[in-house]
Amino acid sequence: MKKLQIASLVVLAVLAIAVCLLESDTLTRLQSGLLGVISPISRSGNAVKSSIGSLGKDLLSLDQLQTEYERILSENRKLRAENNGLRDLQQDNDHLRQVLSYREHSSFRLVPALVLGHDAGVWWNKIKINRGSADGIAPDMPVITDKGLVGKISSVSSNLSEVLLVTDENCKVAAKVEGTKEQGISAGSRDPGGELRLTFLSKLADLQPGQKVYTAGVSGGIFPSGIALGTVKSFHARELDGEAILEPAADLGMLEEVFIVTGAK
């Protein structure tokens, strides 16, 4: 074997070990860099996909009408998303503290974003959106639609971010069940069914299919109170607690536009 090849293999071994020993901070920065590299490809690819998708529509309608329609649709979704939080918090008026913090929790500052694509990772549920740190987006910010909670920002580059969906096993949300005192922790699962599991409920909880579940907004948490999370599909008691299976409120398979909650108004 040539000396150059041996030297190259030594360099490779050193590099491989160095890569394996990278700290999580460095990995986060590298991930942000990778997102920055793929951002222009994702954005242009999404633009091409949208153009192809709307080709037929464009032939039938004027561009101006379509732009206006999309603007109004976007505004309507934003208002409905805001209204969703406001309406839910009105129902909590039996708790004075929550009433006092009503405006703080219900008045969101929302940044609209387009979904560029679903992450191809098979065991993780993530999407990419066209907003990043340049738009004031930071990790752990909640992401919602007019229907309910979508997930949270997991990683950010300057103009592209990844959102960890509520259906991911790692996205844990404190939640409360409408019309009861029941509270639990919701998370996705590795089963690819797209359902949520609400655990740590009382074994004797009397939950019925169709009951709404909202974020509980615990102190120190990242999700504000009162955002629709899902609907109870079934409930069963386990050895130590009760578990409810939820249908997510937002249609996570058909996401096109989402809103990032950047803070209170």
Place this chain on the structure above:
Amino acid sequence: MRQGILFIILLLLLPIAVAIQDLLPAIPPFQARILLLPVVFCFGVMALPLVPALFFALATALVQGLVLLQIQSGQAELGLTVPVVFFLVWAIGLQMTSEATQGMRWEVHALGSAVVTMTLLSVEFLMLCVRRGGFPLEMLVLQRILIPSVTSLLIAPLLYFALCNLVPVFNEESHPVQKPNFSR
């Protein structure tokens, strides 16, 4: 010099493959994803000589590890060790296969892509089971492993067609490329 250009082209293909696979829709009814990164990886390690192929495998591992990176409580959930070992082992295996078949063949590339995809998804699943506990090996999980593997098998010849002309142009030292001949 030419070999270096081929290496750079293949490196550039890695983030492009990641971006494109994210844009592609899931395959109904099981919502299985199409994975392009293993297909590009197989082509790269089979087209390049051993040492550049190993560097390419390390680059692929870095990209794949960063794509899947999730920080939980300040710690990376999977880290990069598993992808690095996985892709280096497969790079050596595919190089040996290329030697055994006396050149780069589209059939071997297609089969290699499918097997690498299948083992990659299986290893990821096992790692998650170790990290998070539980072992929900259900039919849907198997389908989520098998469908992307079969898709890789079908997509691989397209990439081979598109890229095999680059190899003789840029890489005079690599394994000889055998162009697809479906009349055999």
